[in-house]
Amino acid sequence: MSEVVGATPARPAAGRSPLMSLVLAVGRHRLASVGLVVVALLSLVALLAPLLAPYSPYEQDLYNVLSGPSPAHWLGTDNVGRDLLSRLIYGTRISLFVGIVGTLLSAAVGVTVGLIAGARGGLVDAIIMRITDAFLCFPPLIFILAMSAALGPGIHNVILSFALFGWTGFARIIRGQVLLVRELPYVEAARSIGMSPLRIMWRHILPNTLAPIIVAVSISIGLAILVESGVSFLGLGVQPPTASWGKELRVGFTYIETVPLFSIVPGLLIALAVIAFNFIGDGLRDALDPRLRGAMGRS
């Protein structure tokens, strides 16, 4: 941003990098800071899974099935005597992996499509937006389930389907932002001094569309986690013997009357992760939207 500096939607306070002031703003937001802490903890658990898990997630103890909580197995054992706590710890990896990779892929597709639509305009824009609308007609979960049925079960197909159907939101946001930013004086100025369209796109338009994208990324990670556990819950996602929160929840549901913890704890983890990402997304949205400044849960 050396040549021309104009008023942008989310101008950081003087003297701080945009990223830093964003982090600070989120930190001031009560719910968002709770979300940040939860996400940090979950990431640690995922990274340190082999150190934290008291047992191997695959080790069966057939003499000790569905035991319920005990000093040896804090959360009890599953229907083939595997330690539930260890399985849930390893399940964190699956959830975060699908959440992050699925979101990054769909964001990459969505941002590219949105940039092209917004920058080219005209017929290209019209065609792209009608296709986006078509994708938006299906609730993503239904389409992802149909894709999983078509491509076969498995975690990679879940990620692939999520990327294929999760990009539309990003595309719409980016296109809207590009249309907004494109006509601002500093872009016009850049154009008038003869900058190439690609360079204008990269240096001036893209950075100023990032704010809403970051919000969307955070919410999309939560959605991807929800989708993965949902698909695994229905039996089309992660395949045995791999542990996943949704999978454990499904198996546990069978034993709801005898060992309720078996299904309640995995569900609690899914909810916790999704809520944490949504909290962060909410906090970011408030931090980035000057109109709402001071309106949300800040002290």
Place this chain on the structure above:
Amino acid sequence: MGRYIIVRLCHAAIVLAVVTVLVFVIARLIPGDAIMAAMAGSVDMSDASVVKTVRATYGLDEPLPLQFLTWLERFVTGDWGTSLGTGEPVLNMFLSRLPVTLELFAGATLWSLAIGLPVGLIGALKRNSGTDVVLTAGALLGVSLPSYWEAIVLIYLFAVLLPILPPSGYVPFAEDPLLNITSMILPSFVLGTHSAGLLARYVRGSLLEVLGQDFIRTARAKGLRERSVVIWHALKPAMIPIVTIIGLSWGGMLAGAFFVEVIFALPGLGRMSVDAIFQKDFPVIQATLIAVSVNVLLVNVLVDILYGYLDPRVRIR
């Protein structure tokens, strides 16, 4: 206004065309021929002539664009094919399961209005108070909780620990109205909480936005009591987004119905679709996808038209 409606309808028609192509493509993504995969259990696939006959019967030996047109023509004329799982005509299956899902949706919409509207209103009117933070967090909870987990916890609470509601199952209203309603309470609540959370957030946000506008300041300045300001001036413009949320939540609800109907053993469209997905019953999958998208499209067009009616500025764009 007329021109505006025609433009919206044209858009919808184009989108519908793209959707049908997408659905057709997805069905063909099933490795191998879908029908061959499904028939593998019942006929001798090692016999080349049998394979050829089956392919010819289902039109699989024709070029893809031709297959697409044939399929489309039949679909439009009400011939939705035959389920590979049950052997029934898909249209009949669809129509026989529709009432269950519609009842579920109606119940869920009632729940979401009953919870979402007051929560959003109170949140906006008492903004930044402790009540607001609790309600905002609660609304986010409603949006984020996985429906299947909510269902399981509620079944545990109200059917296992405190057995006052049936854990699952469905009885038609005509057979036993009371049991029909009690067995719908939990499923519709689970389905409704998601849109209730969304609704609460939107109502809160849009009311806050309206309350910050000039005409509200004018109303206050001319000495109206705060209650009158909210009821007579702020509420009506703030309610516009509700139309969208309710409309759009019907599309999302079908995804929720996948889980809710499976967990509560309700014989509706969601349950039918899940079964179809597992059996690779692609005539049923195709029909469901088309039905969902047509539903969403119609709702979108209706919402657009309503918007144009409620907010004249929209028409110009």
